[in-house]
Amino acid sequence: MEDEGSSRIRSLETCTEEEKKTMELLTKWGSDGSQQSQFKQNFENNTDSDSNIFQSSLVPLRLQINNNGQKKTIWQYPVPSSPRYCRPIRIRFIHETKDVTNNEIEYVESQARNLTKTEILTATGILYITHILLPTMVDAKIYNAATNTTSTMRCYICGLTSKEFNCLSRRKEVNPETLRFGLSILHARIRLFESLLHISRTSYLLKNGS
Numbered sequence: 001m002e003d004e005g006s007s008r009i010r011s012l013e014t015c016t017e018e019e020k021k022t023m024e025l026l027t028k029w030g031s032d033g034s035q036q037s038q039f040k041q042n043f044e045n046n047t048d049s050d051s052n053i054f055q056s057s058l059v060p061l062r063l064q065i066n067n068n069g070q071k072k073t074i075w076q077y078p079v080p081s082s083p084r085y086c087r088p089i090r091i092r093f094i095h096e097t098k099d100v101t102n103n104e105i106e107y108v109e110s111q112a113r114n115l116t117k118t119e120i121l122t123a124t125g126i127l128y129i130t131h132i133l134l135p136t137m138v139d140a141k142i143y144n145a146a147t148n149t150t151s152t153m154r155c156y157i158c159g160l161t162s163k164e165f166n167c168l169s170r171r172k173e174v175n176p177e178t179l180r181f182g183l184s185i186l187h188a189r190i191r192l193f194e195s196l197l198h199i200s201r202t203s204y205l206l207k208n209g210s
Contacts, residue, residue, distance in 0.1 A: 012074065012124060019065045019072070023129045025118075028080070029058035029089065030137025031104050033096025054096050056089040056108055059137065063129070101145040105135065136182040143181040157184045 033054040043049070063075040077085060089108060094100055112133040120127040140152050149156040155165075157179065158172040 012122065012127070015065065015074075015124075017125065019067055020125055021128045022065055022067045023074070023127055024064050024066050024132055025060060025129050026062045026064065026132050026134065027058050027060045028134045028137045029056065029108060030135060030139075031056040031089075031101070031108075031142060032139060033094075033100075048093065050093050052093060052095040053091065054094045054100060054104070055091045056104055057086050057137070058089055058133065059086050061134075096141070098145040101142055105142075105146055108133070109135075135180055138181055143178070146181065147175075147178050155184045156181070 031054065033052065035052055037051065059077070059080060061077050061080055062073060065072040065074065090104075112131070115131045118127075118129040118131070120129065138146075143149070143156050144152060147156040149159075151161070154161050158174050160170070160172055164170060
């Protein structure tokens with residue numbers, strides 16, 4: 001049985017010259033803050049503190065070819081929730097606030113907009129890879145701050161509360177800009193995600209013959 005590395009190499013060998021110029025690397029990123037006890041060793045500046053940490057990280061998800069809308073997957077991370085491929089973007093000793101969160105989102109997205117294509121020289125030619133960063137690795141505090149949602153019980157996508165979701169006749173206006181943070185759990189039953197998790201585990205076991 002071929003290992004994953006050999007499979008990727010064989011996939012690249014079959015790519016046409018046009019496909020080698022239209023590769024995309026999809027990466028998820030996010031940020032979060034944490035609090036901890038201040039370390040006993042003092043800083044040179046007495047105003048500095050390591051009791052609060054705010055970090056942004058990214059995880060590569062998929063390398064694909066996007067040739068005029070025709071997509072072909074070259075590599076896909078099999079366990080996207082694993083921290084194995086997680087890499088830090090920036091770490092700061094700062095308390096997580098709404099302003100800090102929005103500044104961090106603007107910082108990362110501005111850096112992403114300025115990214116140029118990565119050129120990799122291989123035995124079969126040069127690969128040109130465009131980077132696409134998706135801000136989906138976030139929690140409720142992050143996307144609420146980014147969308148100016150004041151309550152965790154209010155959906156950041158359509159603005160309705162959990163009680164208002166029971167009124168099926170009420171139309172839910174979705175803000176397309178907020179969909180970049182992923183799907184709100186208020187738009188689907190928790191049992192749905194539980195079912196998807198069960199199906200994914202069963203499929204994995206069947207695939208590996210367990």
